Amino acid sequence: MKKLLLCALCAALPLLAACGALDVIGNDSVTAFDEMLNVLPAAADGDTWVLTAPDGAAAFVWSGDFGKTDAYDVWLELDAAPFTAAGLDPARLPAGMAQGRRLVAGVSLGAQTPAPETSASPVLSYGQIVTRARTRIGYHAAMDHFGVDLDGGFMFEWARDMTANDKDIVFVLDPEVFRRAGVDVGTVEGWTLATVETMDEAGRPVEVEKLLKPFDIG
DSSP states (O other): OOOOOOOGGGEEEEEEEEGGOOHHHHHHHHHHOOOOOOOHEEEEETTEEEEETSSSEEEEESOOOOOOSSSSSEEEEEHHHHHHHHTGGGGGSSOOOOETTTEEEOOOSOOOOOGGGGGGGGGHHHHHHHHGGGGGGEEEETTTEEEEOOOTTEEEEEOOOGGGOOOOOOEEEEHHHHHHTOHHHHHHHHTTTEEEEEEEETTEEEEEEEEEEEEOOO
C-alpha cells in the first residue's frame, strides 16, 4: 500500500498561541478553506453547509449555528453502498452511524450559539470551528494540509496551496471501524486503504491504516 502523510492533530504538534493574530495555523486554515470553497462551493442546507465530493459519495458538513443542529455540529456523510457491497453489517457499526443509505460520523461542539453574522457564509461558519474548537484544527507541513479532527480516526483535510498539491481535499476514515462491521476494507469502491504516517501524542512519527478518498480539484 502506498504511504501518505496526513495532517497530525493540533494537540500533537508544537503550535503558536492559539488565539488572535498569533494563531498562524488557525488563521491560515481559514484562508485555505475559503480558497477551496471558491473552487468547490458548499451548498446551504438549513442551518448547515455541505461540501460534497466530486464523485458524490462523501460530504463534509458543518453547522452555521451550533445551537440548532441535532446530534453533530461537524460531520462526514458517506454513501453506504460501497461499504455494503464490501460486506458491511450496519448493525455492527457504532450507534447512530448507519442512517439508511448514509453513514454519518461527527462531533458535537456544544450548545454554543455564534454571532448571527457567522452563519451568513460557509467560511465564516468554518471560522467558528477554529474559534470554538481550536484543538480540532491541525496542520502537517509534509503534505501541506489543514484538517478537522472528527474523533475516532475520522477527518476532513484540505490543501494549504491547491496549485502545489494534487490532493486538494481528502476524506479520512478509520478502517478498523468498518473491519469490525464485516467490511473487506481493501475492496471498498472509491476508497483507498493506505498506510499513513502521522504523529502520536508525544510528537513521534507513527504509521496507521486509513481509508482515504482524495481529490484534485484545483
